[in-house]
Structures are given as C-alpha cells and as structure tokens.
Amino acid sequence: MVSAFARTALVALLLPASAVLAASAQETKEAYSAAKALSDKAAANKNQWPATLTALAAAKAAIEAGRHDEALSKAKEAEALARASIEQTEREKTAWKDAVIR
Amino acid sequence: MKALLAPAAGLALALSIAIPGIADAWAAEMVDPKADLKTFQAYFYEKFPNVKHEDFVNGPYSMDEGMRKQWEEKEEFPPYDFAIEKGKELFETPFKNGKTFADCFENGGIGVRQNFPRFDLKLGEVVTLEYAVNRCLTENGETPYSYVKDEMAAVTAYMASTSRGKPFAIDVPNDPRALAAYEAGKQYFYTRRGQLNFSCASCHVQNPGNRIRAEVLAPALGITAALPIYRSEWGGMGTATRRYMSCNSQVRGTPLAPDDELYRDVDYFLSFMSNGLPISGPGARP
Numbered sequence: 520m521v522s523a524f525a526r527t528a529l530v531a532l533l534l535p536a537s538a539v540l541a542a543s544a545q546e547t548k549e550a551y552s553a554a555k556a557l558s559d560k561a562a563a564n565k566n567q568w569p570a571t572l573t574a575l576a577a578a579k580a581a582i583e584a585g586r587h588d589e590a591l592s593k594a595k596e597a598e599a600l601a602r603a604s605i606e607q608t609e610r611e612k613t614a615w616k617d618a619v620i621r
Numbered sequence: 622m623k624a625l626l627a628p629a630a631g632l633a634l635a636l637s638i639a640i641p642g643i644a645d646a647w648a649a650e651m652v653d654p655k656a657d658l659k660t661f662q663a664y665f666y667e668k669f670p671n672v673k674h675e676d677f678v679n680g681p682y683s684m685d686e687g688m689r690k691q692w693e694e695k696e697e698f699p700p701y702d703f704a705i706e707k708g709k710e711l712f713e714t715p716f717k718n719g720k721t722f723a724d725c726f727e728n729g730g731i732g733v734r735q736n737f738p739r740f741d742l743k744l745g746e747v748v749t750l751e752y753a754v755n756r757c758l759t760e761n762g763e764t765p766y767s768y769v770k771d772e773m774a775a776v777t778a779y780m781a782s783t784s785r786g787k788p789f790a791i792d793v794p795n796d797p798r799a800l801a802a803y804e805a806g807k808q809y810f811y812t813r814r815g816q817l818n819f820s821c822a823s824c825h826v827q828n829p830g831n832r833i834r835a836e837v838l839a840p841a842l843g844i845t846a847a848l849p850i851y852r853s854e855w856g857g858m859g860t861a862t863r864r865y866m867s868c869n870s871q872v873r874g875t876p877l878a879p880d881d882e883l884y885r886d887v888d889y890f891l892s893f894m895s896n897g898l899p900i901s902g903p904g905a906r907p
Contacts, residue, residue, distance in 0.1 A: 541860075549886070562875075564876065565875075565877060565881075565883075566814050566815075566875075567873075567874075567875040568815060568816045568818075568873060568874065568875070569873060569875060570816055570873065578779050580809070604816075607813060607814065607818065608814075611812045611813050611814070615808055615811040615812040615813070615820065616811070618811045618813075618820060618822055618826075619807070619811055620657075620660055620664045620822075620826060621660055
C-alpha cells in the first residue's frame with residue numbers, strides 16, 4: 520500500500536546528512552528560515568505533515584545547542600518534507616477527480 | 622473556489638447549447654449530486670453482492686463475520702447506553718433562559734437525525750447535527766460544547782437513538798452555495814493528503830473489508846449512519862468530528878480544526894451518498 524510518492528518522501532528522509540560538512544551558523548539559519556516558510560505554506564494549505572514539524576523542531580533545538588551540522592541536515596529534511604506536502608496539494612487540485620467513483 | 626463553481630455550472634449550460642465540442646469538457650465539471658449518488662451506491666452493491674443494503678450502516682461489522690458475532694453479543698449491554706441517558710438528561714434540562722434543545726429543532730428534535738446535515742439557505746452553509754447543537758447553545762446564551770466528545774457525543778447519541786431505522790433523507794437544494802458545499806465535501810473525500818498520500822477513498826472506497834492493523838475498514842457507503850460511536854480505543858464516545866480527526870492522523874497528516882467547515886462539507890457529502898439507508902447510531906466499535 521506504499522505508493523511511489525510515499526517512497527519518494529521516504530528517500531528524501533534518508534538522504535545522508537554527511538553530505539554537508541561543517542555548516543556555518545549563517546547557513547543553518549538560512550536553511551531553517553527556508554524550511555519554516557515552506558512549512559507555514561503547507562499549514563496554510565491545511566496539509567501540514569507532522570514529520571515536517573518534528574524535523575523543524577529538531578533543527579531549532581540543534582541551532583540553539585550550536586550543533587550546526589545536525590541543524591542543517593534537520594532543516595533540509597524539514598524543507599524536503601514541506602515541499603513534498605505542498606506538491607501533493609498542488610497535484611491533488613485536479614488529480615482527485617480521477618479517483619471519483621464512476 | 623466556492624464562488625467560482627456556480628457561475629461555471631451556469632456557463633456550462635449556456636455553452637452546451639452553443640458549442641457542443643467544448644460543452645463536453647464543461648459538462649464534466651457540472652455538479653450533479655443525484656447522478657453521483659447512483660454510481661456511488663451501485664459501486665458498493667456490486668462490490669459486495671452478499672451484503673444486504675441496509676447492513677452497510679453497520680460499518681466494519683457489515684464486512685466481517687467474526688467481528689459481527691462479537692458485536693451482537695456486545696449489543697446486549699451496549700457501552701453507549703450511558704451516553705444516551707446522559708444525552709437525554711442534557712437534552713431535557715432547561716437552559717438559563719428556560720428554553721431547551723427541543724425549541725431549536727423540528728419536531729422537538731425527536732426522530733430528526735436522519736435529516737442532518739442539511740443545507741441552511743438562510744445561513745448559506747451546511748448545518749451538521751453537531752453544528753446545530755452548538756448553534757442552539759450559543760443562540761440561547763449557553764457555552765458551546767467541544768466538537769469531539771463528552772456532552773456533544775451524548776446529545777447526538779440521544780438524538781440518533783430517537784431516529785434509529787429512519788432512512789437518511791439528505792437534500793442538496795438546487796442552490797449554487799449548496800452545490801458548492803457538496804462539491805467541496807466530495808473533493809475533500811477524494812483528495813490525497815498526509816505523508817502516506819491517502820485519501821478517505823483510498824481506505825473506505827478501495828479497501829473496505831480489508832484490515833489495517835487490527836481494524837477492519839468500513840465501507841464509505843453508510844459510513845456516517847452509526848455516529849457518534851463508542852470506541853474501546855478512545856475509552857469512550859466520539860463524535861463524527863472526532864472520527865474524521867483520527868482518520869486524518871492515521872495518514873500522518875494534521876487534522877483540521879474541529880470546527881472547520883470542511884468537516885461539515887464532507888459529512889454532507891457522505892450522508893447524501895447514504896440516502897435511503899437507515900440510521901444505526903449510536904454505535905459501538907472495538
């Protein structure tokens with residue numbers, strides 16, 4: 520029952536954090552803001568995924584603790600999830616019609 | 622979106638006369654609740670030829686013989702009895718101004734549950750039974766109930782109990798606002814959401830009778846008839862709103878606010894699809 524789409528979302532979750540080395544404070548703050556903006560948009564769409572908020576909260580905690588690498592990877596994860604939820608909303612604006620019983 | 626739909630329907634009519642080629646595309650956009658109802662019910666009757674039509678209102682029990690036996694035993698001492706009693710008491714206790722719930726409903730609120738949700742032409746919106754209960758409270762200077770459990774579940778349980786066996790008689794008047802609300806409910810039902818990318822239909826149209834963890838999925842046909850329900854997992858009663866919120870969470874999504882208009886619209890759509898089937902609520906679930 521796991522759709523291709525859900526699998527893409529999962530893959531996004533599993534992207535290696537090690538790809539990013541020694542992130543700067545500035546870089547993490549920007550990544551966090553970008554993720555937060557997308558997450559707010561998903562919420563405005565009434566399609567916020569709880570996983571986005573979890574990742575966002577983890578990013579914030581890591582920023583506050585000065586763990587920038589971790590913060591960056593969590594912010595990127597939140598951004599990928601938020602983006603996927605926004606794309607889902609966009610796609611479903613018309614795709615829902617294909618599912619109607621006929 | 623709501624404002625846009627109605628003129629579009631009007632335009633479709635106009636175009637179908639003028640330009641037949643384009644008209645087909647427009648016609649596909651037209652809101653036709655009666656046609657939807659026919660295909661919706663036919664889908665379930667064909668998919669489950671051995672389920673008696675009036676049995677679809679028993680949710681998971683209509684799909685699973687083993688569960689049904691357990692349920693029939695349970696019904697000898699139904700766990701929602703307490704809620705019905707409490708609901709009756711609340712229903713009959715006068716407000717501070719001396720009026721009661723009976724003053725807010727047709728026929729004093731007895732045997733009317735099957736007519737909800739209804740589209741209120743004066744308000745221009747869908748009024749579910751829960752919404753009507755809260756409007757009654759606020760209009761009489763009382764504090765509205767929580768939409769998910771406790772008093773709301775009790776009062777609606779009592780009202781449902783006075784309507785048991787009465788067939789759903791939901792009307793979608795030929796009013797652009799009513800048609801738009803119906804269509805919004807339909808869209809909500811078929812729209813995929815949450816991290817699991819499921820719509821209500823993914824579970825309740827494509828998979829009724831199948832198990833998801835320990836639970837057997839109820840068919841979408843008749844799915845609002847048993848509400849409110851007692852659920853062991855909740856350790857008590859829950860309203861229609863509570864059920865919809867749980868279903869949203871199951872797909873790793875965020876539920877709407879309990880008073881979101883979309884929950885009223887989807888209740889309207891699903892109850893209209895169940896027209897002719899009997900009220901079975903309040904219900905009890907494992």
